[in-house]
Amino acid sequence: MPFSSLGLTPALAAAMVQQQFSTPTPVQTGAIPPAVAGRDVLVCAQTGSGKTAAFALAVLQRWTPPAASGARRPQALVLVPTRELAVQVGGVLSTLARAAGLPAKISVVFGGVSINPQLMALRGGTDIVVATTGRLLDLVDHNALQLQHIRCLVLDEADRMLDLGFADELDRIDALLPKQHQSLLFSATYSAGVRQLAESRLREPVEITIKQEEQAAPAITQHAITVDASRRTQLLRHLVVQEAWPRVLVFVATKYAAEMVADKLRRAGLQAEPFHAQLSQGKRTQVLADFKASVVQVVVATDVAARGVDIAGLPVVVNFDLPRSATDYVHRIGRTARAGQAGMSVSFVSADTAAHFALIEKRNGVQVPREAIRGFEPEQVLPVVSADQAAGGVKGRRPSKKDKLRAAGLLPPLA
Template identity: 45%
Template sequence: MTFETLGLSTEILRAVADQGYSEPTPIQQQAIPLILQGRDLLASAQTGTGKTASFTLPLLHRLGSNRRPQRRSSSPRALILVPTRELAAQVGESVQAYGQYLPMRSAIVYGGVKIGPQIQKLRRGVDILIATPGRLLDHLGQGTVTLEQVEMLVLDEGDRMLDMGFLPDIRKILAQLPQTRQTMLFSATFSPAVKKLAADLLTDPVQVEVAPHNTAAETVEQLIHPVDRHRKRELLSHMIGYRNWGQVLVFTRTKHGANRLAEQLAKDGLKTEAIHGNKSQAARSRALAKFKQGAVQVLVATDIAARGLDIDHLPHVVNFELPMVPEDYVHRIGRTGRAGKAGQAISLVSPEEYTLLKGIERLLKRNLPKDVVPGYEPTTPLPAGVEMCSRKRSPHPRYRGNRDQGRGVTRPTRLPEGDLMRSSRSSVPVKPAKVPTPRFSGTDAARSSDKHMHSA
């Protein structure tokens, strides 16, 4: 199937071709025709499957096919609600890219930045509004926008909005929308809460689920490294330096933990930035831009801050700490292995986290492969119920960053048989590439610097 067979307008097809896409993904193949028909939709798809384009493309087509004279209006024709600033920016970029040949205006509104420029843009009139619930309510309260002419409503990552406590805000927003509209709800999971929200929102919806819920993409190779908590930072620095990783996204549980780890990795000689909810939007945007450009090697993030991050060909995700909620593990590792590209998700698991690991394995309905890195053996053995299991040979390349001369980016290459990324049974490690060696001085120094982070 090609995009031409989906019935999209010439202007949109031209914009899609400009982005380098020729074949729609499974969620796009199923969702786009239904939205073009005007149906309400309840859709579930793993992150990185092209979900954003599956609603932005038909939304743009329908608005473009029913064009209205350009006029100043306080009400958009389409409203896209998202849970985080980063996701709002990502969706806004998609709307701009795919709608570049259409005479439509769009605006993005979210908190953490000055409201004045947003007000000015809204007063000029917009066709498509991408918003987080809290900031949208601010604008509604000030009368800078109304929702009386909304024809299409999209709720993206509905499960995350519910997890973040946005349901009361969503209900206030829904009360100001026309009863007659087309509504689409996208969610990574079909939890009971999501289904209840769908029952309140949607009229005779079609349900689309392109992959089993709560599963990780097949393109992501998952691996567990058991290690003592106080040696995690040392092991992480070792992996990044020894394996010559050029780009890695690292998850921590807390904002303070993200700051502390970023400071420690910087002292180890790794170019590192942290993003979390306490950072201003400008600081988060700068850090993300530098990470995408290759100026930053390691980006340390909390779950909320990383929600909606869309980084092309991100090869590595590391769970420095396992999430408290098993479903968040799926969301985290979905930052890699996107759009059919192979990726690797590594979790550094201490004995205190074995219970969390068991919960993740129950969710995934399988035991994850576990390798002990030589020299980093945990002092506490794995408890009953947490089984050691070796990895099966994967069809996807294992990554070692290969610095692209003159461009500061990395390219994936296959690891030789002796690399430590292989099973710990490997007897002949390869000689590490010549990269800046992390500046930690032995285990004791690493333990000393780590104790502050873990006490937080």
């Protein structure tokens, strides 16, 4: 099925072909026609499924040039959880608009940098705004943006926005929008929070859920390597060198861990940089640019900083620290195997995290065989955890406090 069959103009369809995308992904096939027709759309599909291009094409298709004598007023608003994702989405919109010959003005605004350049850039008006929620509200408070003419609202990575605590800001923004507007909601997971968000903001939406096996992108090869927690950095360096990984994105739990692991890797001879929310925007931008150019081989990142990072051709993602949730696991490993390319994820599992990884497997419906690397076999014995024993297991079957006390011999057993 060609892009031209989705209700797009020939120029936009040709723009996708120009970007080396000959046929639409299942997400694009399902979402673009109703979005172009003005319907509300709810999309649940994993990272790397083509969601960004889906809403970018719909937004550009429905964009109308301002009158020759009229001021530019924002017609579409795309809300994202992080600055890196804002830059990425703005880049996709700008590239497609330019390739299609559309003179739409696209503004990307986010916090963590001075507001003054963004105020100046908005003086002449704009057509499409890509924003993080906090900075958008700041600009509204400065009278630099007015939202009463928005015709289309896009919530990208809605689950991440809720996880980061942006629900109140979303409510404030919603109150500034016209009552009649189109809403497009995109999420990698369909949590209870996302369902509630959709029910409160979308009107009779077209619902599209793309399961992993339906996606055109190759499956990510997942590995779980058992190792003592104290030897993870040594194992990481060994794998990077032994496997000759040209680039690897490593996830850790904290800013301190990002700095520490990157420093140890540098002292071991690897080009490594930390990537976390406490870095300046300039430093974060430079690290990503160097990573994309293969000047930096290893980026050690926290979840908050890395959300929305899109590195073409990233071959490997490593979970140095396991993610807090099964949802975070999906987002992490989705940084690889993008745009139809193959990819690999590696998770380090130690004695104290074995049960947590079993829970991640259970909730994502996967089983990843445990492996050991010669010379790095764990000295601590890993417990064997079944799916039913995983913490946070099947509702109604988790042990109660009394069950735990009985198991410890502190209460008499049941008769």
